[in-house]
Amino acid sequence: MEKLELKEIQQISLNILKKFRDICKELNLKYFLAFGTLIGAIRHNGFIPWDDDLDVIMPRNDYEKFIDYCINNKDKLGYLELFHYKTSKKYHYGIARLSDSRYIMHSFIDKDCGMGVFIDIYPFDGVSFNNNAYNEFKKAFYLKILSTKNIYQKYKSISSKFKNIFFKFLGLFFTNRYLLKQIDKIAKRVSFEQSKYCGCRTWENLIYNTYFFEETIKHRFEDDYFDIPKEYDAFLKEEYGNYMNLPPDNERIAHHFYEIYLK
Helix, strand or coil: CEECCHHHHHHHHHHHHHHHHHHHHHHCCCCEECHHHHHHHHHHCCCCCCCCCCEEEEEHHHHHHHHHHHHHCHHHHCCEEEECCCCCCCCCCCCEEEEECCEEEEECCECCCCCCEEEEEEEEEEECCCCCHHHHHHHHHHHHHHHHHHECCCCCCHHHHHHHHHHHHHHCCCCHHHHHHHHHHHHCCCCCCCCCEEECCCCCCCCEEHHHHCCEEEEEECCEEEEEECCHHHHHHHHHCCCCCCCCHHHCCCCCCEEEEEC
């Protein structure tokens, strides 16, 4: 198989993003470029030069509508394929990914689920600091089982080795789909639109002010324009500090543990 170079992966990812954007426009769905992709848009008007990752955020209601559209309109996606627990038993991430099925990803750290070049789609839910502690414990418990079940672990100590063996054993009794469904159910308890705070509750416990994402503006990314949060500066400063400064030379590398090949 032919291994893809960085520039090739970037161009394929960009094409996926354009298709995603067009679907969102057709369905009047809200989305934003986010995280490293948003830094790339603001600092480079495109990809961070050494990165191939594309991240978008969607409020939960719009995210669910996008998922349903992809499931019910596979013929309109062409060679693109949605990866989500509703579409793949092997899939083990708490976010959705839109993938180009003409390629295949070989991961060094987790189990293969058939993806190619992809973009990350993060559902954002509301956050309440009065959440039921038991539900929060359950969510963390399910996430730990899911991670241990699907990601290859390196043990830093004897205690961590036995802890991971315990969770790996528990993973024998739960499917990825069941775990992700339960995590989703807990995450959706608080409405994005009615909450002062929000975050991707199915992935990491990072919390932001919802006002960061209330309005969108257009911004250039490579050869096209996409939606970004109007309050992008406040969001990026809270997440990354002085995001306009380039990292040291030795840190200008992609932080991904996979390779992409043409099928």
